[in-house]
Amino acid sequence: xxxxxxxxxxxxxxxxxxxxxxxxxxxxxxxxxxxxxxxxxxxxxxxxxxxxxxxxxxxxxxxxxxxxxxxxxxxxxxxxxxxxxxxxxxxxxxxxxxxxxxxxxxxxxxxxxxxxxxxxxxxxxxxxxxxxxxxxxxxxxxxxxxxxxxxxxxxxxxxxxxxxxxxxxxxxxxxxxxxxxxxxxxxxxxxxxxxxxxxxx
Amino acid sequence: xxxxxxxxxxxxxxxxxxxxxxxxxxxxxxxxxxxxxxxxxxxxxxxxxxxxxxxxxxxxxxxxxxxxxxxxxxxxxxxxxxxxxxxxxxxxxxxxxxxxxxxxxxxxxxxxxxxxxxxxxxxxxxxxxxxxxxxxxxxxxxxxxxxxxxxxxxxxxxxxxxxxxxxxxxxxxxxxxxxxxxxxxxxxxxxxxxxxxxxxxxxxxxxxxxxxxxxxxxxxxxxxxxxxxxxxxxxxxxxxxxxxxxxxxxxxxxxxxxxxxxxxxxxxxxxxxxxxxxxxxxxxxxxxxxxxxxxxxxxxxxxxxxxxxxxxxxxxxxxxxxxxxxxxxxxxxxxxxxxxxxxxxxxxxxxxxxxxxxxxxxxxxxxxxxxxxxxxxxxxxxxxxxxxxxxxxxxxxxxxxxxxxxxxxxxxxxxxxxxxxxxxxxxxxxxxxxxxxxxxxxxxxxxxxxxxxxxxxxxxxxxxxxx
Ligand code: SF4
Numbered sequence: 201x202x203x204x205x206x207x208x209x210x211x212x213x214x215x216x217x218x219x220x221x222x223x224x225x226x227x228x229x230x231x232x233x234x235x236x237x238x239x240x241x242x243x244x245x246x247x248x249x250x251x252x253x254x255x256x257x258x259x260x261x262x263x264x265x266x267x268x269x270x271x272x273x274x275x276x277x278x279x280x281x282x283x284x285x286x287x288x289x290x291x292x293x294x295x296x297x298x299x300x301x302x303x304x305x306x307x308x309x310x311x312x313x314x315x316x317x318x319x320x321x322x323x324x325x326x327x328x329x330x331x332x333x334x335x336x337x338x339x340x341x342x343x344x345x346x347x348x349x350x351x352x353x354x355x356x357x358x359x360x361x362x363x364x365x366x367x368x369x370x371x372x373x374x375x376x377x378x379x380x381x382x383x384x385x386x387x388x389x390x391x392x393x394x395x396x397x398x399x400x401x
Numbered sequence: 402x403x404x405x406x407x408x409x410x411x412x413x414x415x416x417x418x419x420x421x422x423x424x425x426x427x428x429x430x431x432x433x434x435x436x437x438x439x440x441x442x443x444x445x446x447x448x449x450x451x452x453x454x455x456x457x458x459x460x461x462x463x464x465x466x467x468x469x470x471x472x473x474x475x476x477x478x479x480x481x482x483x484x485x486x487x488x489x490x491x492x493x494x495x496x497x498x499x500x501x502x503x504x505x506x507x508x509x510x511x512x513x514x515x516x517x518x519x520x521x522x523x524x525x526x527x528x529x530x531x532x533x534x535x536x537x538x539x540x541x542x543x544x545x546x547x548x549x550x551x552x553x554x555x556x557x558x559x560x561x562x563x564x565x566x567x568x569x570x571x572x573x574x575x576x577x578x579x580x581x582x583x584x585x586x587x588x589x590x591x592x593x594x595x596x597x598x599x600x601x602x603x604x605x606x607x608x609x610x611x612x613x614x615x616x617x618x619x620x621x622x623x624x625x626x627x628x629x630x631x632x633x634x635x636x637x638x639x640x641x642x643x644x645x646x647x648x649x650x651x652x653x654x655x656x657x658x659x660x661x662x663x664x665x666x667x668x669x670x671x672x673x674x675x676x677x678x679x680x681x682x683x684x685x686x687x688x689x690x691x692x693x694x695x696x697x698x699x700x701x702x703x704x705x706x707x708x709x710x711x712x713x714x715x716x717x718x719x720x721x722x723x724x725x726x727x728x729x730x731x732x733x734x735x736x737x738x739x740x741x742x743x744x745x746x747x748x749x750x751x752x753x754x755x756x757x758x759x760x761x762x763x764x765x766x767x768x769x770x771x772x773x774x775x776x777x778x779x780x781x782x783x784x785x786x787x788x789x790x791x792x793x794x795x796x797x798x799x800x801x802x803x804x805x806x807x808x809x810x811x812x813x814x815x816x817x818x819x820x821x822x823x824x825x826x827x828x829x830x831x832x833x834x835x836x837x838x839x840x841x842x843x844x845x846x847x848x849x850x851x852x853x854x855x856x857x858x859x860x861x862x863x864x865x866x867x868x
Contacts, residue, residue, distance in 0.1 A: 216723070217716040218596055218696045222834040227815045231466070231481035233440035233488055235549075239675035245836050251522070274716045275808050276597035279630065280834060282532040283438065292623075302597050305632050306532060306546050313550035330441045363564065365424045376550070380558045383426060387454075387560055390417035390428050398414075400653035400661045401458075401525065 202315035203373035207296055208342040209269030212259045213333035219273060220280035221307060225289040238285055239292030260293070264336035270343065272326065272333045273300040277318075278307025287314045297343050299350065301326050312366045313376065317345060325350075325358045345371060404671035406568045407637050408603045411543040411668070414524050417560055426560040430542075433511045434461040434498070434552070436489040438530030442553035452496065454559040460520055463489050464510045467503055468816050470776050470804035471585055474504060475797040482816065496556075509781025509807040512536040512749040516620065517781055519649025523665040525640035528555055533749050533831065534633075535626040539619035540646070541601070541638035541668050546627060566632045567677040568601035570670075573610035577683040580865040582689075582759065583618035584751060584829070584848035586610065587625040589687045592700030594680065597777035599631030602678065605670060608637050610684035616645040617755035620770040624832050626748045628697040637669040672827040691736055691861050692833045692846040694724035699833070703851070703863045707734045728843050729823070733856070736861050739845070744775040744856040745838070746802075746849055748812035752780025754787050756849040760829075761793040763853035763867055769801040770859030776803045776818065778810040800856070814838045819822040827855035 229241045247258045254261045260268065269288070277300040278286060287310045290298070298311070299319045311318045321329070332339045332352045339353035345367060348359045369376065380387075394401065405413070418426040432455075439461070446452065453459055466482040467473060477483040486503065493500035501508045507518065512533055521537045527544035528534060529829045530552040537544035547561065555561055571590055591598075604626050611622065618638045626634025629787065647654045653661045688702035699721075701708070709732040710722040725732065730739070746752075746760050757779065769775045777797050779785035785807055788794050794804050811818040811828035820826055820842025827851050830837075833844040845861060854864040 215716060215719070217720045218698075220696075220832075220834045222837055226836055226840075227813055230437050230815065231485055233444070233485060235441050245840065250840070276600070276630070276718075279596050280532065280832060282530060282546040282548055284441075284530075284550060289549075298673070302600055304597070304630060305600060306548060310548035310550065313548060361426075364422050365420065365562075376562060377449075377554050377557050379428060380554065380560060380562065384558075386418040386426065387428070387558060391559070394428065398524075398661075398664065400522070400657040 201313070201373045201375060204296060204315050204317050204345055206344050206372045207269060208340050209343045210265060210267055210337045211270035211329065211333035212265040212268035212274050213330050214259060214271060214273045215330055218276045218279055221278055221283050221286040222280055224278070224286040225283065230283060230285055235288050236292060238289035239294065242289040242293045267294065269294055269296055270341055271298045272329045273298055275301045277303050279304035282306045284310045287311050287316050291316055299326060299329055302304050303361035312370060315370065315373070317343065317370060319343070319350060319360045321350070321358055321360055328352060328356065404674045405670055405806060405835040406670040406674040406676070407541060407605055407635055408543065408568055411524055411526065412565055413446045420511065421566055425563050425565070427526060427563045428588045429528050429555050429559050429561055430458060431520055431527040432555050433515050433527065433529035433534065434459060435465055435531060436463040436485040437465045438549050439492065439552055440485060440488045441549050442556055443496070445553040446556055449466060452637055453498060453556045457496040458559065459513065459556070461489055461493045461498050461502055462501040462508055462514050463510050465809045465813065465815050467808040469808045469810045469818060471806060473806060497585070504588070506782040506786065509784065510749045510809055511753060512570050513622070513780035515542065517649070517783055518744045519646060519652035520654065522646060522661070523642060524668050528561060532627045533624050536620050536624040538623035538626065538634040539616060539636050540642055541635060543633055543635065544768065545633040566603045567601055568675065569599065569604045569631065569678040570676045570680070571604050571606050572679065572681045573606065573684050574608045574681060575610060576613065577610050577684045578688055579689060580850065580868055581687050582848040582850060583621040584615055585687050585690050587622045588690045588692065588697065588700045588846060590682065591625060591629045591697050592690065593682070594629050596628060596696055596698045597630045599626065599629040602631050602634060603633045604629070604631045606634060611636060612639065612674060615755055616641060617753040620753065621750055625646065625697065628831055638665050640649070689848065689851055689864055691851065693728065693730060693736060694721065695727055695833055696724070697831065697833060697846065699724060701736060703736055703861060705736055707732050707736065709733070739861045740859055741825045741827050741845070741855055741861065742822055743820060744773065744852050745811045745826055745828040745830065746776070746852050747778030747780065747810055748830035749780060750831040751849050752784065753776065754784050757784065757788045757793050759795040760849040760853040763850050763864060764800040764857065765796050767800055767857050769856040773856060773859055775801060775856045776805060776811065778805040779807050781807045811838050827852045827861060
């Protein structure tokens with residue numbers, strides 16, 4: 201997995217609440233059997249008309265946000281379907297960090313598996329960053345995972361929480377499966393004991 | 402021993418390893434797999450030379466992409482869909498996991514097939530690369546959706562890296578009024594808590610109204626726990642549960658059944674267990690409901706009117722404005738005046754035999770409104786067969802419904818069953834997101850009985866007027 205350490209970049213504002221994974225990547229793009237190449241279809245139905253032309257009003261189509269690396273979003277981002285195609289599309293577009301007041305559970309997990317950092321901040325702080333993002337490409341936001349801080353373009357610093365294990369994996373770019381396989385002995389032991397206590401499983 | 406919730410008990414029985422910071426490896430008893438979220442996971446295994454650790458605990462069935470017309474036996478015409486289903490075929494064979502191909506009468510929606518075949522049992526951990534895995538919680542099993550990387554992780558290790566969630570109790574006291582169903586319960590709960598209300602929690606549903614539900618109804622309730630943001634929904638197993646499981650193909654038999662029952666009977670929340678949050682709703686306050694917006698939390702009784710955006714707070718004001726525009730509605734409009742073009746009965750929320758019975762009871766001897774498109778997609782081949790045997794298929798067809806083969810169908814419209822632009826559907830599925838049932842399609846979530854009533858009148862209708 202790609203490491204995540206520090207990022208300074210343009211943030212795109214998406215204040216809508218409850219942005220679901222169907223919006224992030226509509227189902228027609230789930231028919232792929234690959235993980236890559238979904239970036240062009242990120243937010244497809246909001247981003248393009250039926251003829252495939254860009255809708256100029258949509259944030260990621262505006263010149264100042266085309267290179268956005270951060271998304272500042274409304275509450276409960278990523279709700280709905282478990283599709284990991286959502287973080288794959290976000291990452292493929294070039295966004296490595298999403299900031300909101302809350303995330304849906306499965307989406308939140310999926311981000312960490314793909315080198316994306318989801319940051320939860322209180323509403324007031326998220327709103328400050330939303331305003332910042334609205335300023336366009338001159339307002340660059342800085343995200344530092346090591347120190348667990350987000351710095352606005354005005355130099356205001358916000359601290360965020362992140363699970364230590366997930367932080368470690370993201371900083372080092374560690375592969376979960378590899379880590380778990382190191383604990384195979386524990387899994388073997390558990391399985392042997394479960395075969396005794398719950399043989400019907 | 403300190404008192405525990407049902408969730409605590411199942412969790413404790415499955416921790417294979419716990420790190421100092423509380424990160425656990427949770428052992429997974431059942432892993433359900435479908436064609437859309439698994440190809441990349443199997444490919445990952447192959448690329449790293451890994452194998453499926455417990456093929457016997459892994460069950461695959463294609464459901465999301467499959468056509469629901471009878472001619473599907475001749476093959477899937479859509480190339481991308483066919484590639485995904487073929488990939489599942491190949492992967493199932495190569496890795497030696499249990500498999501129900503499209504041609505098998507037992508094929509159906511993964512969350513209907515699992516319980517039907519007796520794969521889902523109380524006290525288990527169940528995962529699937531699908532958010533509605535929560536359905537299996539109806540059996541008192543800890544069941545939740547995972548992403549594709551986690552699918553790969555479970556395939557390779559039979560565990561999941563997890564931290565424990567908090568405990569929430571949702572109690573529905575007393576008895577439901579006539580015409581009110583499990584779907585109305587679960588939608589009403591989300592209407593109160595919001596789609597993020599359950600974030601960070603595992604919900605246990607309890608109370609008299611939940612106890613009174615059949616297994617089918619309990620599955621409907623737990624199915625939508627995810628729509629309330631919860632990691633999982635649970636209902637403690639009881640005689641209703643045991644009765645449902647007994648004799649199913651993969652349920653324990655003989656001495657194993659007795660041993661299992663001994664444990665299953667201990668699976669309930671202790672009286673003085675700790676709850677981080679408790680929500681109590683008197684059953685009599687629950688009405689038949691419909692959704693009016695584009696989030697499952699946009700729920701109101703059928704007797705209500707379309708709300709005004711300004712009656713909401715914060716970011717929701719804009720979201721409601723957008724939703725009402727998308728849905729083509731006007732604030733103040735009566736919900737029972739909303740005309741529909743399509744009715745969809747099916748999905749893992751409401752595609753079981755009892756759902757079809759409830760809809761057929763309303764439709765018996767009636768016809769659907771002229772010009773309406775109405776479709777029943779049974780949740781599995783076995784549900785379909787049983788409905789045919791009980792004469793339900795005839796009732797649907799005589800009323801003017803199409804009688805389809807099993808699959809997810811118009812719940813997410815990945816196959817050809819889709820709404821066209823602006824089309825409005827009364828649907829028994831679980832998500833009314835923008836474009837969920839087709840580009841610019843408009844979805845109103847309802848119970849099967851309410852869907853049937855809407856089919857007859859051509860508008861959203863209070864089913865109690867037809868009872
Ligand atoms: S029926 Fe709908 S919600 Fe259920 S598994 Fe299929 S697509 Fe998902």
